Amino acid sequence: MIKLAIIFHSVTGTTKQLASSVAAGASSVTGTEVIEVEIVGADIIEGRFNNFALLEKLTDADAMIFGSPTFMGSxxxxxxxxxxxxxxxxxxxxxxxxxxxxxxxxxNLSGDQLHTIQYLQVFANQHGMLWASLDIPGNCDPQNRNRLGAQSGLIAHSKDGVLNDTDLMTAHYLGQRVAHVAKKFSG
Ligand SMILES: Cc1cc2nc3c(=O)[nH]c(=O)nc-3n(C[C@H](O)[C@H](O)[C@H](O)COP(=O)(O)O)c2cc1C
Structure with a gap:
């Protein structure tokens, strides 16, 4: 059994919807326990994150998938x-x-979201984690997943808070992929 944690922050709920699809994808892989961990404003006191119980939940995770909206390019x-x-x-x-x-x-279609993914990758690498990319070839997928063509991670786009179905499908796939990769490494 591997444990996969999805850690995300969301204000208006779109990142949270992606997190749910990532979780559904990971859960569909046999032998995967999934936990969803939401960062909320009340966790932060005088500018510092204080929810140590949340950090504790991540201790024995085999894999983590980080999610954040892009705000001001990060x-x-x-x-x-x-x-x-x-x-x-x-x-x-x-x-x-x-x-x-x-x-x-x-x-925005190109709203500097790639920089957010690159920040998440640097954060993971600071911790010595092993970054799993998104291996769906951008414009070649018959289901149009990864429609924005980011190979480093999932970039989604919504102008009005309504999620695009293919972005949700891509999120589902990302959860599956990370669960499969984590299983390979957990042995
Ligand atoms: C303060 C602020 C900054 C934002 N900056 C960007 C940005 O740099 N690029 C972009 O494409 N969208 C930007 N947005 C739009 C959000 O990323 C978008 O609404 C997203 O779906 C919000 O995620 P959430 O529903 O999980 O809170 C910004 C929104 C806010 C409120």
Missing amino acids: VSAQFKAFADATGELWAEKAWSDKVAAGFTIGS
């Missing part, structure tokens, strides 16, 4: 506060060799 402040609170875990190499991946959404 992760949200709330996600960054969470990331900054993992400094001690970084020093202990507590997340080293865990599999990681990421997803984001923006309201």
